[in-house]
Structure formats: C-alpha cells, structure tokens
Amino acid sequence: FKGKVVLLNFWATWCGPCKIEIPWFMDFEQRFKDRGFAVVGVSMDDEGWEVVKPFLERLKVNYRVVIGTEEVSQAYGGVESLPTTLMIDRDGRIASVHVGLVSRKDYEREIQDLLDAR
Template sequence: MFRPITVFFSSCLLVSLIIVPITGCGDVSDDPAAQTPEQEVVSTEWVKSAPDFKLLSTQLEQVSLSSFKGKVVLLDFWATWCQPCQVEMPIFEQLHHQYESKGFSVVGISVDREKLAVVEPFIENLSIDYPILFADEKVFQEYAIMALPTAVLIDRQGKIRHRFEGSTGSKENYVEVIEKWL
C-alpha cells in the first residue's frame, strides 16, 4: 500500500514540476486578448470514448463517470494552487447552473494531494456546489492531463468531444462548445 501511494505522489510532483513552468500557473487576465502565450488555451475537438472512473468525492462517496450517463459533462481538472483554475471555477459554477436543466453537469476533479483538508475550504470560499472528486493516478493518465486547468467535454453517449488546456478566462468560449453538444 505504501509503495503505490509513494509512486502516485512522486508522479504528481514530477508532473507539477513540468506543468507549472509550461502553463504559467500564475495570475491570469480576465481579458483573453491580454493573455500571454503561456496562458493561451489549447482547444481541440476529440472523438474518443471517455474512460470510466470511480473517484472519491468531497462527500466521501465513490462517484463514477457512468453515473452521469445521458448527460453532457464537463470534467474540470484543477488544483487549489493553480491561479488560472481559480479564474475558471466560478465560470464553471455559472455554466453548471445555466445548463443543468438541459442535461449538463460540471464535475471538478482535484489533483491536490491534501484532498479534503485543502479542497473543502477552497470550494466553500468560491461557493462551488457542483460535484468535486479527487483524482487518482489512473484517471490522471487516462485523460492525459498535462496542464492545469484542463477541461474535457463529454457528450451524452460518453464520447470526448472537446478538450480545453489552459484558462480561457471567458465564459463565452465554453458556451459555444457546450451548446453544440446539448
């Protein structure tokens, strides 16, 4: 048990050391036109089955991706120490409520090692009420998370349709893609 945990945390540390310099995980302008190249979002269309997972939630329950079957889901991979993530989360909260009645849900996946001790006060401070889960090494690898924030849009049939890497800083960038798949 000790060895897999050590490997997981070592992998997360290594990825963090790579991610922070690449993504410029610092202050992000609210104006997408003013973003530096390090802050630009990479937005790509995909057509691939989304890997199912079962992860622990902030309510200490196991939640699977398959429990959202039939919905359009935006997976948000984030961390409390990531400034661009902090910009995106209130946008995702708005989108979650705006489109919830149309079968849309945001699911946050935290990569924080400290889990509940750090994440719970953080999401309370931002008034986030969409589901928050804790990443494990497998989901991190299966979704090829190379930067934070990364958002993955999954259609009603469980196919990955779009991937955003980096902060857009703009609700409109997400609205266009979400509405296409609702």
C-alpha cells in the same frame, strides 16, 4: 452521467487560471443543469480534501468535485498541466480537450452546441 453533456475539469487550489474558471463553471452548472448538463471538478491537489474542502466552501462551489489520482488522470490520456478541461457528449465520448485557460464564450458556445446535438 449517461445521457448528459459533462464538463470535466482537472484543477487544483494553487492553480491561478483554475480560480478564474471556477465561477464560470458554477454559472454553467446553474444555467444548464436542467438541460442535461453537469460540471465535475477533479482536484489534483496532493493534500486532498484537507485543502480542497475549505476552498470549495469559501467559493460556495455548486457542482460535484472529486479528488483525482494519477490513475484517474491517465484514464483521460494523462493530464500534463492545469487546468485541463474535457467536454464529454451525451454518448460519453470526449468531444474536446482544452489545456490552459479558455475563453468563457468558447465554453458557452461548445456547451450549447453539445446540448443542441441530438
């Protein structure tokens, strides 16, 4: 993802606020992918693909999703609660961390700002 703005979202199928955000992230992926933007979801479900795959298929999620581990979460400073979303700039630096549900408008503004930064 070098050179891209990345929205890295730690989530789980049982997380209510996560289910609110996922359609927004699908829209962002669709709208901004041609400008060097990507969404990556990190599922923290203990049951792994067994529960995640049917969930993704039902929602027709259009962005990459991986199964997270404690090590992955620690690599980003430890994820204490879900959802936790990191915005990563084109240089691979963490631009911001959002814990809990954030407004769609705030995400859109931040994505635009990071995409416009050169």
